[in-house]
Amino acid sequence: MSTVFETKLTSLPLLHKGKVRENFAVGDDKMLIVASDRLSAFDVILDQPIPEKGMVLTQMAQFWFDILTDVVPNHLTGIDPATLVSPEEAKQIRGRSMVVKRLKPLPIEAVVRGYLIGSGWKDYCATGAVCGIKLPAGMQMAAKLETPIFTPATKAAVGEHDENIDFDTMAATIGKELAEQVRDVSIQLYTKASDYAARQGIIIADTKFEFGLDENGTLTLMDEVLTADSSRFWPADQYQVGISPPSYDKQFVRDYLESVPGWNKKAPAPSLPAEIIEKTASKYRQAYEVLTGRVWMG
Structure with a gap:
């Protein structure tokens, strides 16, 4: 299997290195x-890579960009990455790269939740609300919300934590009109994707979108979309209210790390056993196959 921990190219100048991506x-x-x-x-960036993860994420994102193109424009250009680098570098980035428009990114994560889980569940237990949105009393973990809710977060730098914020804080940051557009588009994207995934036997519990503005100020979907890194995918036939359902995403790794005594969720992270690495890689591949209906070819 192909494994790339860090991409180093000489054909193009490095713009930015993120938690899991390099931009050139x-x-x-x-x-x-x-x-x-x-x-x-x-x-926290783990020291051990998950084989083919970047390929799965990229190809799943491209799949969703195609499905959601009628909701909002996206940043894809259609240019073949292999035409921009040397033949050797083309092998390194095969299946895990996209050529995209450079946008002015919005400084927020556009999170949509359809189910009460994760930080939303913790917020609800403490306050009865999620990001300032009041919810009915007595709800259980993993309960389906009556309607999806938009719960934005700050976009953290590498090594820092995203922080949930309320809509008014987001509006003060990017402007009320743009904030309302981001909220409405995000819920439309989540709803369309959830309806599609449900037909494949998958529940999208929550997800986050990222947006930027193009040279004309047009809101544009960017970065990754509806991957196992940015979403919680649950098998519908194993869903049960009151427990954290099994998932196709990296919650499997989170659960393992939280079971390690004494780790304070700061770098360095504990090492992952080979079994956890393989099971995680398998879950990423399974998510791709179930959602797209395609056999994973690498």
Whole structure:
């Protein structure tokens, strides 16, 4: 299996290295995004890669961009990444890269929740609300919400934690009109994706979107979308209210790390056993196959 912990290219200048991706400049208005096999959990980058993870994420994101293109424009250009680098570098980035428009990113994570889980569940237990949105009393873990809710978060730098914020704080940051557009588009995206996934036997419990503005100020979907790194995917036939359902995403790794005595969720993270690495890689591949209906070919 192909494993890339860090992408290093000489054909293009490095723009930015994120938790799991490297971005390279393509002229002044485009960039090459390469997804590595690094894994981030609790905003800590683990030392061990998950084989083919970056390939799965990239190809799943491209699948969703195609499905959701009628809801909002996205940043894809359709340019073949292999035409921009040397033949040897093309092998390194095969299946894990996209050439995209360079946008002005919005400084927020657009989170949509359809179920009460994760930090939303913790917030509800403490306050009876999620990001300031009051919910009915007596709800259980993993309960389906009456309607999806939009719960934005700050976009953290590498090594820092995203923080949930309320809608008014987001509106004060990017402007009320744009905030309302982001909220409405995010819920439309989640609803369409959830309806599709349900037909494949998958529940999308929650997800996060990222947006930017193009040169005309048009809201544009960017980065990754509806991958196992940015979403919670649950098998519908194993869903049960009151427990944290099994998942196709990196919750499997989070659960393992939380079981390690004494770890304070700061770097360095505990080492993952080979069994956990393989099971995690398998879950990413399973999510791709179940959602797309395609056999994973690498």
